[in-house]
Amino acid sequence: MLPVLSLIVLIPLLFSAFAFLTKTREQARVVALMGTLITLILTLYMYFSFDSSSAAMQFEELASWIPSLGINYHLGVDGVSMPLILLNAIVIPLLILFTWDDVRSTPNRFYGLILAMQGAVIGVFISLDFFLFYVFWELTLIPLFFMVNIWGGPNKRHASIKFFIYTHVASLVMLLGIFGLYFAAWDQTGVANMGIAHLMSQFPMIGSGIARDAIFLALLFGFLVKLPIVPFHSWLPDAYAEAPTAGSVLFILLKIAGYGIFRVILPMLPATGSPDMMITILGLLGSVSIVYGAFLALSQKDLKRMVAYSSVSHMGFVTLGAAGLVTLSISGAMFQQFSHGLIMSIMFMSVGVIQASTGTRIINDLGGLATKMPKLAVIMMLAFMASLGLPGLTGFIAEFMVFTFSYMNVPTFVILALFGVVITAGYHLWAMQRTMFGVYNGKIGKVFDLSNVQTFSMAVIALLVLYFGLNPSPVLDMMITGSNEIVSLMAAMGV
Amino acid sequence: MAYENLAFLIPLLPALAFVITFFVGKKTPYGGGLIPIFAIAASFLISLLITIGLLQNPDQVISQSYHWFAIFNLGILIDPLAAVMLTMVTFVSLLIHIYSVGYMSHDPAKPRYFAETSLFTASMLSLILSDNILQLFISWELVGLCSYLLIGFWYQKPSAASAAKKAFLTTRIGDVMFLAGIIVLFADLFKLVNGIIPEGVYLLRFDEIFSFIPEIAAMNATILGFEVSHLTIITLLFFGGAVGKSGQFPLHVWLPDAMEGPTTVSALIHAATMVTAGVYLVARTFPMFIAAPQSLIIVAYVGAFTALFAATMGIVMNDLKRVLAYSTISQLGYMMLGLGMGAVIGAEAVGVSIFHLVSHAFFKALLFLCAGSVIHAVGTHDMRELGGVAKVMPITAATMVAASLALAGFGIPGTSIGSTGFFSKDPIIENAYLFGEHAGNWFPYIFAIVAALLTSLYIFRLLFMTFAGKPRTNYGGHESPASMTVPLSILGILALVFGAIVVEPFNKFVNSTFVNNFVNMDIPALAEVGNYELVHHAGQEPLLILWMPVIVAVIGLLIAFVIYYQKAIDMSRFVSKDNSVYKLLYNRYYQNEIFTQLFAVKFVYEGLAMAGYHIDRFIDGIVNVISYLIIEAGDSFRKVQTGVIQHYSVAVITGVSLLVILIKLVMEVF
Amino acid sequence: MVDLMLLAPEIIVALTGLIVLMIGIFMGSSSKNVLGYIATAGCLAALAMVIGNFSASALMFSDTLSVDPLSQFFKLVFLVVALIVSIASIKYTEDNKDTEIFYALVLFATFGMMFVASANDLMVLFVAFELASIATYALAGFEKKNPRSVEAAMKYLLMGALSAALLLMGISFVYGATGTTSIPGIAQNMDVLASNAIGLLAIVLLIAGFGFKIALVPFHMWAPDTYQGSPSVVSALLAAGSKKMAFVAAFKVFIVALLAMQADWRMAFAILAVITMTYGNVVALSQKSVKRMLAYSSIAQAGYISMAFVVLTPMALTGGILYTLAHGFMKAGAFIATAVVVYMVIKEKRDTEIPDHIDNFKGLGKKMPITALCLTVFVFALAGIPPTAGYMSKFILFSSTIQSGMVWLAVIAILNSALSLYYYARLVRYMYAMPHEGEKVSEPVPYVAALLISLVGVMAIGLWPEPFVEIAMQAASVLVGGI
C-alpha cells in the first residue's frame, strides 16, 4: 500500500528543497504550486478513502526509529487530525495562488518556507509518537520565524524574536511534561516507549497526584501558549500583525495547539489529581479569551491587529468546547479550529490586499473602499460575517455547538462567553463600516481591486466557508467519531 | 403532484434568485429585477396553494424533516400559522419587488439590491417554515444580515453605514438572548432525555420541545434569590430576541435609523420581513409562553409600553419615513400586547395578534410605498417642505388615505364595516380590557387606548401636512409609473377590505395551529402548568369599550384636522426649543445620546475596550520587561570581562575559595 | 603486536604530524597545500581505525592506558573535529609559509587529546593534557602579526599555566592521600582522601583545573578572549576539541577515580553548571562579535554538559557524552562558518576592526548561501531545535534530569535553552533578513567541505540518532561501572 502519510509530509519538504534551489520567482511559484497540489491530491485521496465511522487510526505506518529510547516512526490519522490535514492541504495551494503575482525579495525562500511549513504542520497532525510530534512541533517555528523576520512589517525584528522565544519556552515546558510522562511510564512498564497512546494509557497509573498534575499542567501550558489563550497571548498580535500576509495565513493554519489539546490534554484530564480544577482552568481561560479578545479587537486601530485579536477571541472557543467534555462540545471545538482556519485565512488575505493596495492598515485612514474594490468588499464581508458567527457559515456551527454543549458542563463560562458575541459583532461591523463603507477617502490615492488569481483563491475559501457552513457533516462526522473516541478514552481514565 | 412536496421551494426559489441576480443580474433586464419577481411569485403561488389546502384540512400540516448535522435537523413545518405568514410575506414581498423595479430604476446597483432583497425574503420564508428552533434562529440571523446589507445599501453615505451597523448590533443583543434561550432549552431537553437521543429524533423540533413543556416548567433555578422556572427563563430569553428583532423597547433604537436604506427596503423590513419575525417567534413558541404566565405578562407590558412610547415620538417627527418608523414600533407593540393577552384568553391571542400582523403588513407596506412614491417624485422626505402633494399624485394620495384609515382603525363596531386595521387592532384593545377586568390591572388597556389616540393623531398629521394644503416649497413631481401605482392600488384595496372579509375565518384558522397532526397542545392544561385559568372571550364588553378605539381615532383625526389643516392653533408656541416636553419628544427621549454616545461609545468602547487595551499593554509589558531585564543583565555582566589577565586570575582564585567554602557549608548544613 | 593495533589511531596521527612537519620544511610555501591533504588523510585513516575497533577493550602499558568504548568514542570526537579543522585549514593556511607547523600542531594537539581519552593514570592524563594544551597555545597565536591572535594566545597560555598548576596541585593531593596515580587504584584507596579535609581541597583544585579547559564559570574568563582572538579554525579546535578533552578527563577523574566523594563534587558541579549556563547565555545576548558570542554559547553548552555530573545516571552520562559529539559538530561548524566570513571580509578588504562583527553577517544568505544555511542549521542545533544533533542530545540529557527527579535543574536548563534562542535567532536574522553589501562571494571548497561534513554530522545525529545513542551508551557504561 502507498505510504500516503509519509508522502504528504515528505512531498512538501522535498518540494521545499526544490523551491529553495530555484532561481526565479516564476520557477519558485510553479514548484511550490506543484508540491502543494500533489499534497492536495494525496490528501483528497486519503479523505475519500477515509472511513469516518471508524475511531481507529487509519493509514497507519509504524517503523522502529530509535529503539534504545523506545522511539518509533509512527504515523496515523483519525477523525481528529483528518480535517486539519485537509484544511492545510486545501488552503496552502490557494495561498500560493494568492501570492502568485506578488513581487518580493528571494521568492525561492518564500515558497520554500511555505512548503516546509506545510510539511511540518501536517507532520504534527499525523505523528503518533511523542518524539516525532515534538520534532514537527518545533519545526513549525522555523518557517514562521523566517517569514516574519524576512518579509515582515516595520517591527518585524521584535515580533519575530518574541514569537520565537515565547512559543519556544512553551514548547520546552511541554517537553518537560513529555519527559515526565515518558519516564513515569518507563518506570511502570519497564519498557521505554514514546507512543502517544501508550503514554496516555500509562498516565493514570502514576502514583502521585502532584506528579500527574505537574505533567498535565506542563503539557497544557505548552498548548495554551501556542493556541494562544489569554494571558499567554501577547506574542500573537505582534507576530500576526508584522507577518506578511502569507505568514499570517500560515500562523492561522498552525492548528497544532488545539489538536494537542484534543489528542493529549483531554484524554489525560480525568486522571489528573484534580480534574475539576483543570476543567475550570480550561473553561475560564476559554471564555475569558473570548471576551477579552473581543474587547481588545474593538480597541485596535490597526486592522490587522484587530483581526489578530479576533483570532485570540476565536481560539477561546477551542478550550471552552474542550472544557465541555461531551462529544459534541469537543466536536464543536474541533470544528471551530477548522472553520477558523478558513475564515481567518480570508480575513488576513483581505487585510493584506488592503495594505498592498492602499499602503495602510490603520482603520481610520481607510474608508469607502467598497466603491473601488467591490470584489474585495464582497469576499471580506463574507469573511467578517463568518467570523462574527453568522449562521449559514462555518463559524456559527462551531460556536453554536460549543455554546450549546459546553453549557451542560460549564454553564457559567458559556454565559460569560455569550457577552463576547455582541462585542464580536461590534468590532467586525465597526471595522467594516470604517474601512469599506462611507465616503471614499481621497487621501488613499488610487487603489486596485483583487487580481483574478487573488479573487479565485479567496473565493474558493469563501465558498468552502459557505459550503461547510451549510453542510458541515463531511468533516463534522469524522470529528464526532474522533471526539467520541476521546470521550470514551476519558471515561476509561476516569478513576 | 402534491404541492406539499414543493414546500421546500418556497425559500429556495428566492435564494436561487439571490445567487443568479447577484452574479448575472447586470446582464438581465431591469437590473435583474425580474428574476426575484418570478421566483417570489412562484413562492407566493405555492404558499397560496398550500394555504388553501390547509384551509380545507387544517389538521394535516406539512411536516418534513431532514438530518442536517450532528443531532440537528433541517425541516419544514407549514401549519396554519406558518401558512398565513408565508402567504403574506411572499405577497407583500412580491408587490414590493414589483414596485422596486420602478422605484430603483435610477440606481446603478440594482443587481445588488434585488439580490439582497430576494435573499431577505428567502431568509424570512425559511424562518417561517422552520420546524425547529435552530433553523429558525439561523434564518433569524440571516434576516438580520440582510437588513444590515439593505439598510447600508447606500454604503457611501456614512449615516447609512452607521445605521446598518446599529441595526445589526442592536438586534444582535436580542439574538444573543435568543441563542442563550436555545442553549438553556437544549440543555434542559438533553437532561430530560438523559442524553440518549434515538436516531431520527431531533430535540429542537417544535413538537419535541412542546412535549416537554411540563417537565421544563418544573425545573427551577434560583436567580438573585428568586425561584424561577426554567420555562420562564427560556421564554423570556426568546422574548429578548423578539424585542431586538421586533423593535420593542428598549431595543427599538435601530428601527428609526433603518430609514437610511431605500424606502422599499423600509417597507420590506417594516411590513413583511424582519420586524414581524419577533412576533412570529413568540407566536410559534406560544405553548411555552402559555405555560409561563410571568413571561406573558412581561410581553404584554413591554408591548403596551412600546405602543405608547413610540406613538409619542411619532407625533413630533418631521421626517415622513420616521413617522412611519415610529408607527411601526407602536404597532409592533400592539402585536406583542396582543400576544401577551394570551395570559387571559389562551391560544386565541395568537390569532388576534397574527391578524394584526398581517393587516399591518398590508397597510404599513402601503404607507411606505406611498411615502416612497412621494419621495421618488419630489426628492425630499421632510414634511415641512411638502404639502398639497395630493394634487400632483392623486393615486398615491388616495391609497395613502386608505392606509391611514386602516392604521387608525376606523370602522363601526358590531358590523362588518371597517378598515383592516379596525378588525385587527380593536380585538387587541378589547382583550386588554378583558385582561384589566380579570387581573385588575388596567395599565395595558390605558396604554393601548392612549396609543390609539396618538396613532390617529400622527398619521393624520402626516396626511394633512404632506398631501393637503398648498406646496410649501417649490418641488416638481409627477405621479409615479404604473409599476409603482399598481402595487399601491392592490395594497390600498386590501387595507380597506381585507379585514372585513377574512377576520373570522382567519382567526379560526390560525387558532387551529396548535392542534393538528404535528402537535396537539392542550392549552388549558398548559395554563394549569402555569397555575392560572383561561377566560373565554365572549364579546360581552360594554358598548363604550367597543366604541372606545374608534372614538379616540376620530378624536385624533379631528385634532389633526384642526391643527394641521385648518391651522386653528398656532403650533409654534409648542414647537420650540424652549418647550421641554417637545424637546424631549423631538430628541426621542435622548435615546441616541444614552444608547450610542453613553453606552456604546463611552462605556463599551472608551471604558471597557480601552481598559482592555491598557491591560493588554500591561500583560505584554511583563513579557517585554523580562526580556529587557535579561538583556540588560547580560550587558552589565559582560563588563566583568575586563580583558586584564590579573582580573581573570583573581576570578579563578575567588572561584576556588568560594567553592571550598560553599561545599563545606552545604555539607555541614545537610 | 595486537595491542598496538588498538593504538594505531594515535600512532597514525602522531606519524602524520611528524611527516607533515618533515615534508613541510623542505617545501616551498606555494606547494604546501598538499600538507593539508596529508593531514586530512591521516585523520581519516585514524578515524577508520577507531571505528573499526570501536568496541575494543584493553589495558596497555602497565595499565596506564585503557582502550575502551569511552576512549574510542572520544577519539572519534577528536578525530572528527581534527578532520573538519584540517579540511577547513587547507584554505586558511593557503600561501602561508608556516603551514607545516600549523598542521603539526593540530595533529599533535589531537594526539594529546586522544591520549587523554585513553589515559588510565593521572600521570599519562596530565602529560597528554599538557601536550594538547601547549600545542593549542601555539595555535592560538598562529597569526603572529595579528595583535588579537597574540593576545589571545597570551591569555590562554597564562591562564592555562595557572590552571595546570592548580590541577597539578590537586593531583598531588590525590596522589598523597591514595598513594597511587592509577585511576582505578585511586578509586580503591579513597578512604583517607574522602575522610580528610584535603580531599575537598583536592576536588576543588581539580575542578578548577579541568574547569579551565571546560570553561566553567568562573574559570572561563580566558575563553571568550581566546576564542575571539584566535584564528577561527583554531577556535573550532579549542571549542569542539580541547573542551571535550577536559570533559573526558573530568569524567574519568571524578566519576571513576573520585566516585567516593561524589556528594562533594556533584554539589560543586551543580552550582557551576547552573551558573555557567546562565552566565554564558545571558552574556552572549549582547555580543557583537560572532566568535565571542559563540564562545559564550560554548560556555553555556559546557554548563549543559556538566549536568551529566550532577545527575549521574547512565542516561545522563549517555546524554552528556552524546552532547560532546554533537557539540563537536555544531561548534566546529559554526566557527568554520565564521572563518568563511572572516575570509570574505579580508578578501573584500573591508575596513573593520573586528572581522567577525555581526554586521559582516548581514545578508550572508545572499552572499554565501551555503555558509549561511549551514550556520543557520548549526545555531539552531545549538539552540536545541529539532531535528538536529543539538536537540537529540539535549533531549537525552534534559530528560535524564527529569528521570532522576531534578526538575529544578531541568527547568533552569530549559529556560536557558530558550534564552539562547535569542542570540542565535539574531544571528540568523542578520544573515537572512538584512540587506547585503557587495557581490556574491564564491565560497572556497575546503571550507564548504568542512561545513558540509559538520552539517551531515549534525543532521545525522538528529535524524538517525540510534547508532550514536548506542555508542554513547556503551561509552557511558564504562563510566557507570562504579556507580
Next chain:
Amino acid sequence: MIPLNWYLALSAIIFSIGLYGFISQKNGIRILMCVELMLNAANINLVAFSSYNDDMSGQVFALFSIALAACEAAIGFAIMMSVYRMRDSINLDELNLLRW
C-alpha cells in the same frame, strides 16, 4: 626525618607566593616565573608524598612536570616575543584588545 607537613607547608607557601605574583605582577615574564613557582610547589608536594608513600611514581611525575613546565615556558617566551615585537612592552595589563 622532616615531617611531611613541613613540606606541605613549604609547598603551600611557595604556591601562594606564585599566586600572589601572578595576580600582582604586570610584566609577562614575571608572571610566567610565578607560574613556574606554582608548578614547582606542586612538584615539591609530589616528591614529598612520593617519599612518604614509598612510591616512586610521584617523583617520576615531578620529572615529567618539570619537563612540561619547560615546554610551557618555551612557548610562553615565544608568545612574549611576539607581543614585544608588536608593542615594545610586555605589560600584560595593557593587553586588553579583547574584552567584554
